[in-house]
Amino acid sequence: xxxxxxxxxxxxxxxxxxxxxxxxxxxxxxxxxxxxxxxxxxxxxxxxxxxxxxxxxxxxxxxxxxxxxxxxxxxxxxxxxxxxxxxxxxxxxxxxxxxxxxxxxxxxxxxxxxxxxxxxxxxxxxxxxxxxxxxxxxxxxxxxxxxxxxxxxxxxxxxxxxxxxxxxxxxxxxxxxxxxxxxxxxxxxxxxxxxxxxxxxxxxxxxxxxxxxxxxxxxxxxxxxxxxxxxxxxxxxxxxxxxxxxxxxxxxxxxxxxxxxxxxxxxxxxxxxxxxxxxxxxxxxxxxxxxxxxxxxxxxxxxxxxxxxxxxxxxxxxxxxxxxxxxxxxxxxxxxxxxxxxxxxxxxxxxxxxxxxxxxxxxxxxxxxxxxxxxxxxxxxxxxxxxxxxxxxxxxxxxxxxxxxxxxxxxxxxxxxxxxxxxxxxxxxxxxxxxxxxxxxxxxxxxxxxxxxxxxxxxxxxxxxxxxxxxxxxxxxxxxxxxxxxxxxxxxxxxxxxxxxxxxxxxxxxxxxxxxxxxxxxxxxxxxxxxxxxxxxxxxxxxxxxxxxxxxxxxxxxxxxxxxxxxxxxxxxxxxxxxxxxxxxxxxxxxxxxxxxxxxxxxxxxxxxxxxxxxxxxxxxxxxxxxxxxxxxxxxxx
Amino acid sequence: xxxxxxxxxxxxxxxxxxxxxxxxxxxxxxxxxxxxxxxxxxxxxxxxxxxxxxxxxxxxxxxxxxxxxxxxxxxxxxxxxxxxxxxxxxxxxxxxxxxxxxxxxxxxxxxxxxxxxxxxxxxxxxxxxxxxxxxxxxxxxxxxxxxxxxxxxxxxxxxxxxxxxxxxxxxxxxxxxxxxxxxxxxxxxxxxxxxxxxxxxxxxxxxxxxxxxxxxxxxxxxxxxxxxxxxxxxxxxxxxxxxxxxxxxxxxxxxxxxxxxxxx
Numbered sequence: 001x002x003x004x005x006x007x008x009x010x011x012x013x014x015x016x017x018x019x020x021x022x023x024x025x026x027x028x029x030x031x032x033x034x035x036x037x038x039x040x041x042x043x044x045x046x047x048x049x050x051x052x053x054x055x056x057x058x059x060x061x062x063x064x065x066x067x068x069x070x071x072x073x074x075x076x077x078x079x080x081x082x083x084x085x086x087x088x089x090x091x092x093x094x095x096x097x098x099x100x101x102x103x104x105x106x107x108x109x110x111x112x113x114x115x116x117x118x119x120x121x122x123x124x125x126x127x128x129x130x131x132x133x134x135x136x137x138x139x140x141x142x143x144x145x146x147x148x149x150x151x152x153x154x155x156x157x158x159x160x161x162x163x164x165x166x167x168x169x170x171x172x173x174x175x176x177x178x179x180x181x182x183x184x185x186x187x188x189x190x191x192x193x194x195x196x197x198x199x200x201x202x203x204x205x206x207x208x209x210x211x212x213x214x215x216x217x218x219x220x221x222x223x224x225x226x227x228x229x230x231x232x233x234x235x236x237x238x239x240x241x242x243x244x245x246x247x248x249x250x251x252x253x254x255x256x257x258x259x260x261x262x263x264x265x266x267x268x269x270x271x272x273x274x275x276x277x278x279x280x281x282x283x284x285x286x287x288x289x290x291x292x293x294x295x296x297x298x299x300x301x302x303x304x305x306x307x308x309x310x311x312x313x314x315x316x317x318x319x320x321x322x323x324x325x326x327x328x329x330x331x332x333x334x335x336x337x338x339x340x341x342x343x344x345x346x347x348x349x350x351x352x353x354x355x356x357x358x359x360x361x362x363x364x365x366x367x368x369x370x371x372x373x374x375x376x377x378x379x380x381x382x383x384x385x386x387x388x389x390x391x392x393x394x395x396x397x398x399x400x401x402x403x404x405x406x407x408x409x410x411x412x413x414x415x416x417x418x419x420x421x422x423x424x425x426x427x428x429x430x431x432x433x434x435x436x437x438x439x440x441x442x443x444x445x446x447x448x449x450x451x452x453x454x455x456x457x458x459x460x461x462x463x464x465x466x467x468x469x470x471x472x473x474x475x476x477x478x479x480x481x482x483x484x485x486x487x488x489x490x491x492x493x494x495x496x497x498x499x500x501x502x503x504x505x506x507x508x509x510x511x512x513x514x515x516x517x518x519x520x521x522x523x524x525x526x527x528x529x530x531x532x533x534x535x536x537x538x539x540x541x542x543x544x545x546x547x548x549x550x551x552x553x554x555x556x557x558x559x560x561x562x563x564x565x566x567x568x569x570x571x572x573x574x575x576x577x578x579x580x581x582x583x584x585x586x587x588x589x590x591x592x593x594x595x596x597x598x599x600x601x602x603x604x605x606x607x608x609x610x611x612x613x614x615x616x617x618x619x620x621x622x623x624x625x626x627x628x629x630x631x632x633x634x635x636x637x638x
Numbered sequence: 639x640x641x642x643x644x645x646x647x648x649x650x651x652x653x654x655x656x657x658x659x660x661x662x663x664x665x666x667x668x669x670x671x672x673x674x675x676x677x678x679x680x681x682x683x684x685x686x687x688x689x690x691x692x693x694x695x696x697x698x699x700x701x702x703x704x705x706x707x708x709x710x711x712x713x714x715x716x717x718x719x720x721x722x723x724x725x726x727x728x729x730x731x732x733x734x735x736x737x738x739x740x741x742x743x744x745x746x747x748x749x750x751x752x753x754x755x756x757x758x759x760x761x762x763x764x765x766x767x768x769x770x771x772x773x774x775x776x777x778x779x780x781x782x783x784x785x786x787x788x789x790x791x792x793x794x795x796x797x798x799x800x801x802x803x804x805x806x807x808x809x810x811x812x813x814x815x816x817x818x819x820x821x822x823x824x825x826x827x828x829x830x831x832x833x834x835x836x837x838x839x840x841x842x843x844x845x846x847x848x849x850x851x852x853x854x855x856x857x858x859x860x861x862x863x864x865x866x867x868x869x870x871x872x873x874x875x876x877x878x879x880x881x882x883x884x885x886x887x888x889x890x891x892x893x894x895x896x897x898x899x900x901x902x
Contacts, residue, residue, distance in 0.1 A: 020641065047876075089766050089773050091819065116776070119796030148796075240654040245687055252683075254651045283686045295639050297650035299685060310658060334794055348799055351658070407797050414803025416794050 021224050024102040024118040026145065027127035028137035032158040036127060036196040037090065037103050038068025040217065043203045046092045047071075068197075089117075099221060111140075111334065111381045115419075118145060123152035123189075123224035125217070126177070130169055130193070131162045134176045140381070142177070143367035146184040147332055147383060147420065149403055153181065154220040155188045161195040165208045190220040230294035233257035234319035235266075236397070236405045238350035239312045243299070250281050250299040251308055256350070256404035258316070259293040260300070268306060269313045269395035270323035275302040307549060311352030313395040313405065321395040321405060322425045327388045331378070331420030332367075335412055338377035339386070346411040349422075350404075352394050355508060360387040378418075385423065391508035392515070396425050441527055448528030449628075452486045456525035457626040458518070458550040459617070462537045463559030464593055465574055465586070466566040468605035468613075469534040472559060475614045477532055485627075488524055490517060492535030511542050518546035525553040530626065538587045540594040555624060557617060558599040565606045600624060642826050645818055646679060651798065652777055652814040653683035656759055657690070659802035660810065663759035664720070666748075667692040669704045670849045671834060672763035675823050676815055677715065678832050680761075691718040693760070695747040697740075698723065699851040707835050722751040731899075737854040738896055745901045749784075758804050761812045767819045768879055771894050778802055779811040787811075787898050820847075820879050821872045828865040839863050847879050856882040 025033045041047050051071070059066045090101050104117035118124065124145050128138055145153055155177050163169040174191045181188055193209050194201030194217060200208050203218045215223065235258030243250045260266070264277045279287040281299040292298050300314075313321055327347075333339050339358060347356045361375050364384035378384040399406025399421040409419035449455050459476070461469040473489055480487040492513070496503070500516055503509040514537050521531035537543050547554045567575040578586040587593050596602075601620045603613050621627040639647070656663055665680060665688065667673045680688050694708060712719040724747030730739050752760070766773040776792055778800035793801040804810045815823075827834060837846045837857075844857035858877060862868040 091767065113792065113794070116792075116795050240651070241658045243685065245685060245689065248685075250685060252654055254647060281685060283682050286685075293639065295644055295647050297647040297654070297683070351655070409797070409799040411801075415801050416796075416799060419794075419796060419799065 020098040020100065021123060021221075022100045022102060022121045023123045023125060023221060023224060024104050024121035024145075024150070025125045025127060026104050026114060026118060026141040028129065028132070028135040028141075031127045031129040031132070031135075031138075032196045033103060033127050034071070035068045036125075036156065036158065036194070036202070036217070037101055038071040039196045039199060039202050040101070041071065041090065041092065042068070043199060044092055044218075097222065111144075114141065115144060115148065115332065115334070118150060119148050121148075121150055123154070123221075124150050125154050125156055125221075126188075127156045127158050128173055128177060129162075130157050130159045130173065133173055134180065138177070139180055140367045142181055142186070143184060143383065144332060146181075146186050147330065149399070149421070151186060152224050153186055153188050154217070154224070155181075155191040156201075156217060157191065157193050158196050160193045160200065160209065161198060165193070165200075167193075167211045170212075189223060190215050192217055192220060230257040230404060231259055233294070233402055234321075235260055235264075235314070235316045236321065236402060237298070237300075237314040238352065238405070239308060239310055239314065240351050241310055242308055248281060248301055249305070250301055251314070252297070252299045253314070253351070254297045255292060255294050257294045257402055258319075259291050260298075260314075260316075261291040262287065262289070262300075265317050266302075266314050267317045267320045268308055269315060269320050270393040271307075271312070272320075272323070273306050273308075274317060275304050275306055277301075278303045307551065309548065311350070311394070313350070313352075315395075321397045321402075323393050323395055324425045325390045325393050326426040327390065327396060327408075328385065328423045328426070329388060329408060329420045330383065330385050330423055331410065331418050332383045333378040333380060333418040335417035336380055337412075338379045339384075339410070339418065340377040345388075347388060347390065347408050348411060349394060349396055349408045354394055355391040356388045357391075357508075358386050359389045362386070383420075391511060396422055398422050398424055443528075445526075445528060448486075452484065452528060454480070454485050454530060454621070454627045455553075455625065456528045457530045457553050457555055457621070458521040458525045458546075459530060459532045459621070459626075460521075460537070460543070460546060460550075460554060460556045461532070461534045461559055462543060462556065462596060462599075463561065464563055464566045465536055466569045466571055467559040467561040468610075469536075469559050471610060472557075472603070472605065472613055472617070473532045473534040475610045476617055479614050479618065480530055485530060486528065487530045487532055490521055490524075490531055490533045490535075492517065492533070492537070495520070507539070510539065511545070514539075514542040514546055515549070518549040521546075522550040522553065525550060530621075536587050536593070538593045540596070543596065555601075555621065555626065556596055556599040557601045557603060557620075558596045559605060560595070560602050561605045642822065642829060645815075645822055645826070646682065648817060649676075649679045649814040650683040652800075652812065653680050653761075655798075655800060655802070656761060656778075656812045656814070657684070659800075660759035660804075660812075662690075662755070662757050663761060663812070664691045664693045664755065664757050665761040666763070667694050667708075667717075667719075668763070668849075669694070669700065669708050669835065670763075671823050671827060671838060672765065672815060672818075674711075674832055674834065675818075675826055676761070676763045677717070678830055679814060681715070688715070688717055691720050691755075693751055694719065694721045695744055695751060696721050696723055697743055697747070697851050699853060701835075701837060701849070701852055703835050703837050704849065707833075711833060720751070720755075722747055722754070725750070734895070740851065740854055741901065742896060742899070745896065745899055748900065752809060757809055759810045759812055761814060763815055764813055765818050765820070765823075766816050771897050772816075775811075775813055775816055776800075777813050777816055779813065780804055781809050781811055781900060784900065786900050789898065821869060824865050824868050824872070828869075834865075838868070840867075846882065847877075848882055858882055 025037060027033055055070050056066055058070055092099055102117040102121055104114040126142060128134060157170055157173050170193045192201055192214060193212050200206040201216055203216055205216060236256040237253050239251055240253040243252055260277060262277050262279050266277060267274050278301045280292060281301060282288045315321055341358055341361050343358045345356050347354045362385040364375060364378040364382055366382050397405045406422040409416050461473055463469050470491060477487040477489050495517060500513050503513050517533055517535055521533050524531040570576060574583060574586060577583040724743040730742045730746060734742055764772045776795045781787060837849060839845055840860045840862050843859060845860040845862060846857045860871060862871045
């Protein structure tokens, strides 16, 4: 016996570095997982006082023979039905390492729980009943281990007592499971004959399996390796949040791979913006001067103010991930409703959340019987390869290059419904962002504002079609220009005729339309102009995006003319067409306009003249610091 | 990165996810060793502050040392501390055994606090190694409208992707130290020099391993008068951590019933 066990996990008071290995036990229902775990804990003396007696009493009360699995099947329902419903974890230690054993249910209905357990594992024990042999669920679990990236699998052939410890039966099963796993690219680290109930092959090689020369289960566990260090890979720091609790603007996240230190030149993907790490912040002591590696949750500040948001990935400039709107992924599906071609889904890749469409389904199979194939939908508990089109670009790696950022999950109605690995990232025809180095203007902001007598701004007019946005925008443009300013009109329709003529009117395309308008307007504002945007922009979320992009330069004006007046005006005849059914996805007739909740200004054009309204906008621009107040100017001249 | 660094980084990750993805969260502060470590970790995650309230659901039956600790560190750590009372014992399910019934007051107090503030997330300091039903918990664990836990329908959770959309009116329990052990808590408390309530240290041959209400918590035999001795004791002992908690042992499923109903 080579196991030293304590009921709690080993203390590491001096920060010792015993490797911790997480091992999941999987297999077909009733093949003996919980029994093996119970046996392992018992043989190694790791049960707390009184537990064995309690289990015996529980069994007796139910009039059943003693059952090891009661140890882990803690839930009343589990004991009543004799099955493991949910995954659980238990710890012990061997001579060389600490082990976290993850017990995962085998019942097909609870596959999501098996995956929940197995996704956290460095290695696996796959258990097979010697009498029943390899079953669908055995194959399914083998496949899922492979899909989850668990490469080290020890196979245990249990209940050898039921087949009279026959070495022939053992060989039969060994050959079958080896063939299956090898087909998936997984080589079993060991195949071990045991009787979990009696203890043969668990911690000791007994005479009954005298013909077997390989390791015991305990020895096999001792040979599994801890997870591969991720520090050697390229830096990936997905942004979880930006904190402004004090004068610092801290970008927070966990380093998934690679390492960083203050002074590093980094690129923020997918936008491709370049900056330097100014400091690595921490608490209670800050800043941190030492290099920070994979696994650390860190906070960094940058040497310049850039627009960064949750889900962006920070990388080193020469090893950045690719930016894409198209992915191919191998996924498993857990939801009741099959995943079908054309489905709208939510994809999560680290903290990044993207709306997406399934554009193709290939190779949908039931991993229990790998022959059956179809390509219209992926059923519950099945696996498949899919092509995904994302509504916004993301930064991603194929899992072969980075196991951490090469993973994704799919959410349906707020609940994780599937997940898988990124097989390839199609960068398409887009420029390689790492080669893009933004060029700063030759002019300073104060040079421009001295000439125009205003700061750069994005004045965003939103409202129903025919509410008067363009009329107001033009009046404002004329007024600012007369006063020596530099206004520029960006009309939604005008830009759709050129820059945005590749976009339609789906929700995703509308979002992209607004994003581009906001980017152009923000560029103008940064260069001292007042960009006046007139666009229906019905979605609150899209306007929030625009506000994030333009940041402090953003001024929102809700042109809140009543709907019936807008329809009465109808200068472009759109309402008439929409009523006749000839204009699909026209905002105004439906109820899809989301009113702003906190616009800087609300104007009802049915209640005032254009001149009055322009006055009001001018006043707002003065009070919010865009237009310079005359008094301040006078003071400056004295 | 050593073992404690890894635990710390993972907890910080969970804290930041909860703060980013939920609208209105609070941390349940029971004043014990686990929730003190939890507050410390939150301050690491948010660079010295707790950007949401600390909620103490108070049965009124804690030890005086615990109240003193709360009042002192609530101020020193600049917590937005909300102390919420529990309903009297007759308001609680009479079919529960006595100690469990007493503890269930806390579940009710918790529900009242939830209704009062409308939190959509509650951060709780439970650990998998404490107790068998907790071992089956998710990091982001959805609770029903009544605060109940549906163990038969827990959402899948893998690769640190958590389900963070509670149904309307319901809430999530977030468990940032689920992966820690009792020994980890002590080793980290020592390393970071986190203050503790003296009841955890042995006096007259006894100490508390787990602190609850005065009337249903008992000390265990121990000679450990400092954290190093506690760690040495944990290496040897076969007594489970919650042995001193009466409510765990009254009937086979007393604790499970409590947890399904919304208890921590």
